[in-house]
Amino acid sequence: MDLSELAELREEYTYAGLDEADLAPDPVEQFRRWFAEWRPVAVGDPNAMVVATATPEGRPSVRTVLLRGLDERGFVFFSNHESRKGRELAANPQVALLFPWHPLGRQVVVDGVAERLEDEAADAYWATRPRGSQIAALASPQSRPVPDRATLERRWAGIDAAHAGRPIPRPSHWGGIRVVHHRVEFWQGREHRMHDRLVYHRDPQAPTGWRVERLGP
Numbered sequence: 001m002d003l004s005e006l007a008e009l010r011e012e013y014t015y016a017g018l019d020e021a022d023l024a025p026d027p028v029e030q031f032r033r034w035f036a037e038w039r040p041v042a043v044g045d046p047n048a049m050v051v052a053t054a055t056p057e058g059r060p061s062v063r064t065v066l067l068r069g070l071d072e073r074g075f076v077f078f079s080n081h082e083s084r085k086g087r088e089l090a091a092n093p094q095v096a097l098l099f100p101w102h103p104l105g106r107q108v109v110v111d112g113v114a115e116r117l118e119d120e121a122a123d124a125y126w127a128t129r130p131r132g133s134q135i136a137a138l139a140s141p142q143s144r145p146v147p148d149r150a151t152l153e154r155r156w157a158g159i160d161a162a163h164a165g166r167p168i169p170r171p172s173h174w175g176g177i178r179v180v181h182h183r184v185e186f187w188q189g190r191e192h193r194m195h196d197r198l199v200y201h202r203d204p205q206a207p208t209g210w211r212v213e214r215l216g217p
Helices: 003-007 027-041 084-091 119-126 131-139 149-162
Strands: 048-054 060-066 069-071 074-080 094-101 106-116 174-188 196-202 210-215
Touching: 027 069, 027 094, 027 106, 027 174, 048 074, 048 084, 060 074, 060 084, 074 084, 074 106, 119 174, 131 149
Parallel strands: none
Antiparallel strands: 048 060, 048 094, 069 074, 074 174, 094 106, 106 174, 174 196, 196 210
16 A cells, blocks of 8 residues: 555544644533543443553553543553553553544544552452453453463463352453543544644642643644
């Protein structure tokens, strides 16, 4: 595939705009408004988001996970703390999230700092997971090499048999991550690439605790 082929893949955005007067007082409420419009047209998991992390030296990595909680404290997902993202967040808690809602011509970008969720909240969510997913969290040495698929399946079967008829305990290396947001950008595609980009910045001096600015597209 060459550049001429890619140049032909162009969509003209014809969506309604996003004005400052349309915004909710805070980014969490604005996110909820947009998510309510996104969920009915979503392809796949409506709560899928891209999580970008980096090492202390600045080497980035990225992957898709599922948003599992949201309130004024931040955006929550769950993970193996010994995975690549878990190790990177422990060493460098700066993190970015991206919600790519292409069918609506929208994106939401979140910048924040990661912190581990309280054990009680992690236990409560763990209890809602399907048993097979719980077993997988114990069976998989996430982000580390394994000899083959059969090895993983044997580990899964062994853990299942060892806990037959009993609940699967949450392993200490598995839990929640809360991204405490300090910047949230709402991006709305517009005609002629004159997109709307409105950004909330945390500002203790602002009446709502948030300052909004418009960025050039």
